[in-house]
Amino acid sequence: MKRRQVLKGAGMLAAAAVGVRAASETEATAPAATVPAASSPSPPIPVTQRLTQYAASINLADLPPAVRHQGARTLLNWMGCAVGGSRQDAVTHALAAVKPFAGPPQAQLLGRRERLDALHAALINGISAHVLDYDDTHLKTVIHPAASVMPALLALSEHRHIAGPDFLNALILGVEAECRIGNAVYPSHYDLGWHITGTCGVFGAALACGRCLGLSTEQLTWAVGLAASQPVGLKIQFGTMTKSFHPGRAAQNGLLAALLAQQGFTTAQASLEGMDGWAQAASREHHWAEVTDALGSRFESALNTYKPFACGIVTHPAIDAAIQLRNEFKLQPEGIAHVTLRANPLVLSLTGKRSPQSGLDGKFSIYHCIAAAIVFGAARERQFTDAAVRDPRVTALRSRVEVQTDAHVAAEQCDLDVELTDGRRLTRHIEHAVGSVQNPMSDADLEAKLRDLASDALPVARVSTLIDTCWRIESLNDAAAVARAAAA
């Protein structure tokens, strides 16, 4: 370490001396003792090493049943999103771009007929599963945890045999690692502009794949190093196709990182926390205990949540209330005189479109969300088509919805009042909307969501097989059965 400090100091001197700051790029690059660009000192604990030791040692049999079940739920929810997004333009455009370069047909494109080499399949399936913005969310960091881990792991499972329990173990490991790394740099990293799903997801994909490849702790360290050198994603791309490219490419990068590490492709030892490493470059704050504390006893992966509705979370309390009242009182839109929502001001700021014209517009219209929820009893992708937004029953009811904002109402809560034409008044208070950590979607809800997402791409019997295969992940001899069940 001492010699390296000298080198660094000398490098800076050289810059001044020759009028060329870094003519000695090769030489003056070893870690020094100080971290001038970061707000926190170097951590007293070897973060990368602790994480890779954990990755090498985690075993499904030691994990609490609730954590394992959450893993299966994450798998099932993600598969629905992947199949449901498989016909989107972002997917077909990306497929057209990479197809001339693709290798052997090793891995299935979910919800489609094509097979690609595992690296490209990870990319395309990653785009497919994120393109609807309907996948799982780690609410503390807004990471979509399965987004990068699942496509990498699933593609690998078709290239190299992975038993179901090993697959689930690796999935949980990948989610755990990326969420902890996310916690360590959140919110600074996110505020700088990074799309945290892709920039942290690459670590999850690398470790999950590395574990399934049987990498040693040293090789896992290299996989982390190669992941650190390949972050993907900027928030400026939100609203464009490139948002869903981020987790897809992060999945591909993570898989590549593990494959390279397997061949002995070397990296630094402390790529996460070291001088000139990932966290110094990409975040101003580093809460390293978030990565290393209680590894093996506290599980971020258990906090994963799933969206019941295909629109922004801010609308979910109102939709939840509307569906509850509709189902309990068999509401017909024609029988409703007036609907009043009392909610946080955020609801109108984010989703205040009075007269949405397209399906996408509908996601930003709380009026449409409530009307569609009452008319259809759901707020899934098919409630946000252009046709649904123009449906006469929906537009008629929409015009009778009013929103009152109140800063004292928390954004995850609401009160919905429905006044019927027969004079009755129905009300519903939502404390925690369905899909939140406190009020999670049931397993049956997740199945219904998958059925809805997959029904255009897969026959009904195939959808049932897919659901069954996901739930049986712990007993599968070959995890690739999951991918095969999602072939169109």
Add this chain to the structure above:
Amino acid sequence: MKRRQVLKGAGMLAAAAVGVRAASETEATAPAATVPAASSPSPPIPVTQRLTQYAASINLADLPPAVRHQGARTLLNWMGCAVGGSRQDAVTHALAAVKPFAGPPQAQLLGRRERLDALHAALINGISAHVLDYDDTHLKTVIHPAASVMPALLALSEHRHIAGPDFLNALILGVEAECRIGNAVYPSHYDLGWHITGTCGVFGAALACGRCLGLSTEQLTWAVGLAASQPVGLKIQFGTMTKSFHPGRAAQNGLLAALLAQQGFTTAQASLEGMDGWAQAASREHHWAEVTDALGSRFESALNTYKPFACGIVTHPAIDAAIQLRNEFKLQPEGIAHVTLRANPLVLSLTGKRSPQSGLDGKFSIYHCIAAAIVFGAARERQFTDAAVRDPRVTALRSRVEVQTDAHVAAEQCDLDVELTDGRRLTRHIEHAVGSVQNPMSDADLEAKLRDLASDALPVARVSTLIDTCWRIESLNDAAAVARAAAA
């Protein structure tokens, strides 16, 4: 713009309200007017747009002859490095990792027999050409300009016909763009830990390939956006195989970005300079005029430099002096009583190894550099093998080399005194070492460097063809002839 500010503000309110900062990741993401994380305000000029307009309009015929000739020199120097590095472990390990996934044999691995699909060929050739740390350098930013542009462009030229003049035009464009972007964020970006060759190189590769694919200005904007979302490289990886992975993967990312953009894969419009864009995320300073000023009349690409010696730049003045004296006075090591170097203190700090034991050690020993230069008349790769470091004539002379440091001597200068056994004293002052901007390597020097690098991998006649093909780039009907000339 006004509505977007409201959204952003609302998003932050939401975070406070629900105790979940970014539950509305999808919604609260549009650019706002302020850039809280960056030190400079949003630029008054649309940087990405100006750059892509330039990229769409640059024409070889309009470029000064010196700029075009520098482009040919960049090509020739890079080809030598790529062939010379083709047997290194980093190359063989990476090839072993990706081969099972590779597509059709579209593009040549330089200095080798294998052909891979163009995307993977860009990766492997990028590793090969950077692994010796012997490639070209833009001294203002320490970017190795050809490192990411060349492998992408060369692989594309074998997949899709590119005429020689279009190839050279695109190479110059790519180098120009990445160096200007580098200037805009240097030194902050580099100081944060990013390996600027990979993080800026991806833009050069994307624009060069995009131009050769005939992309519109809008498509070039998407290529830049996809490049921005895929920076590669951290300085912590210096000294490991992953350093050379960086430009290779950046080349692959840039090529992929252009291919996706060609298919209509959308991104933001201002991915470089916008809120939550690349520069905000990856640098604290943004000198945007460096990108946009005098485009088409001032050429960063003309400032490219080439290393005559296969070791750190700090040793180059002494090696230059030693070779000059050796050649002029026909020095024999046995006839030398004593050698004294007077140089900047940096020389000993960085390269002070008295008794190097390996070839790599030799690069960090000024004593070996001087002795080898006198014994062999060169300081190329073969002067830094284990055998060269242990050569008895070299070790004997090395023990008679002394270094005196003087902070008043600039790092790019030196004085070398050689005392002969017959009593004569020879001295040489170096003001600017060969290879500097002020004293560039001659075309003949570059040819000799390539011959030396390529001679193990290619037959002599093939090497001559390769050199000839590089110099004739402007008149080639098919630029792929360059890659074919480098097949083993």
